[in-house]
Amino acid sequence: xxxxxxxxxxxxxxLGAVVARRFHEAGxxxxxxxxxxxAAQSVAxxxxxxxxxxxxxxxxVTSKADFEAARDTLLDRWGAIDVLVNNAGASRVxxxxxxxxxxFDRVIDIxxxxxxxxCQVFGQxxxxxxxxxxxxxxxxAGQNGGSATGAHYAAxxxxxxxxxxxxxxxxxxxxxxxxxxxxGPLDLPVVHESVPAEKLAQVIASIPVGxxxxxxxxxxxxxxxxSAEARFATxxxxxxxxGLFMR
Ligand SMILES: NC(=O)c1ccc[n+]([C@@H]2O[C@H](COP(=O)([O-])OP(=O)(O)OC[C@H]3O[C@@H](n4cnc5c(N)ncnc54)[C@H](O)[C@@H]3O)[C@@H](O)[C@H]2O)c1
Numbered sequence: 001x002x003x004x005x006x007x008x009x010x011x012x013x014x015l016g017a018v019v020a021r022r023f024h025e026a027g028x029x030x031x032x033x034x035x036x037x038x039a040a041q042s043v044a045x046x047x048x049x050x051x052x053x054x055x056x057x058x059x060x061v062t063s064k065a066d067f068e069a070a071r072d073t074l075l076d077r078w079g080a081i082d083v084l085v086n087n088a089g090a091s092r093v094x095x096x097x098x099x100x101x102x103x104f105d106r107v108i109d110i111x112x113x114x115x116x117x118x119c120q121v122f123g124q125x126x127x128x129x130x131x132x133x134x135x136x137x138x139x140x141a142g143q144n145g146g147s148a149t150g151a152h153y154a155a156x157x158x159x160x161x162x163x164x165x166x167x168x169x170x171x172x173x174x175x176x177x178x179x180x181x182x183x184g185p186l187d188l189p190v191v192h193e194s195v196p197a198e199k200l201a202q203v204i205a206s207i208p209v210g211x212x213x214x215x216x217x218x219x220x221x222x223x224x225x226x227s228a229e230a231r232f233a234t235x236x237x238x239x240x241x242x243g244l245f246m247r
Contacts, residue, residue, distance in 0.1 A: 005081045006226065007031040007074060009061050009118065010088025012039035014188050015137065015215050019085055021047065022219035023226070024054055029078055033059035033070055034088070061088045061114030067121040080129075083226040084122040086115050086160075087137040091153035093194070104152045111156035112163070119167040119178060127174035133226040134176070136164050137218075140184040140241045148195060148203070157182075161237050168235030177234035179225045184241030187212035208243030 006023045010016040011032035024030045024047045032054065034040040040056035047054035057073055059066045074081050089111045094103055115136050126132020141149045142157025161180050168178040185191055185203060191212065195203060204212060221238055224230065239245065 006083040008085040012036040016087040018215040019219040033057045062109040064117040083133045086118040096151040107152035112159045126176040130175045132176040134178040136180045138180040138182045180237040
């Protein structure tokens with residue numbers, strides 16, 4: 001069992017819960033941070049009944065103070081933090097010409113301001129330790145403009161990829177790496193909830209590899225980027241999109 005500690009945002013369900021599970025299986029102590037803290041708690045309990053290697057933390061990623069509080073809680077609890085996965089995200093699908101100021105700001109806050117605050121708070125802490133890993137979950141939408149997810153979401157994810165490079169450059173001399181992963185459509189609840197079945201069949205047919213992506217594989221990529229040995233990979237964006245976008 002390693003002593004490494006990871007905090008995963010948006011870990012109450014979906015990709016975040018899978019990421020938390022894979023880090024736990026890799027021997028990490030895992031903090032599952034979410035606004036839906038009860039759901040996060042139930043995933044945490046599933047991983048560790050006595051809470052010794054998994055715990056839930058209430059954290060709204062739009063709040064810098066919440067990131068600071070989560071950092072302090074974890075340092076009190078486990079004495080160290082090694083990895084941050086900025087995974088929380090959300091979108092409301094609205095045609096681009098109809099997006100209101102409020103809708104735009106909300107989606108930017110959850111998907112982009114979150115990455116800024118997470119990288120600021122944990123990047124600064126990691127820099128003082130001389131080591132740390134940050135993995136930002138971006139999206140194919142941030143690279144190709146997206147289709148079913150909304151322009152505000154796509155713009156935010158493009159911004160997350162750019163912030164990844166800015167923080168990677170800033171933190172590289174301090175032993176801290178910052179990378180992004182850009183998944184295409186994954187076989188996850190949110191995809192089945194938001195895309196009607198007949199449309200989903202068309203989406204799958206349009207993917208060159210002919211299937212939705214595996215959340216577990218994306219999680220394993222995050223574990224790999226977070227390893228202590230992964231010193232030379234920074235500022236990168238790992239595309240996992242079934243061949244939908246190549247560059
Ligand atoms: N599902 C996909 O196909 C797909 C593809 C590309 C990228 N992504 C990205 O992967 C990440 C996870 O997506 P998912 O499919 O698991 O989504 P999801 O909606 O199933 O889960 C998102 C989680 O984030 C939490 N969350 C939302 N707002 C929050 C906030 N303000 N503070 C803290 N937590 C908050 C939710 O409570 C939920 O637990 C997101 O960043 C998403 O953009 C997903």
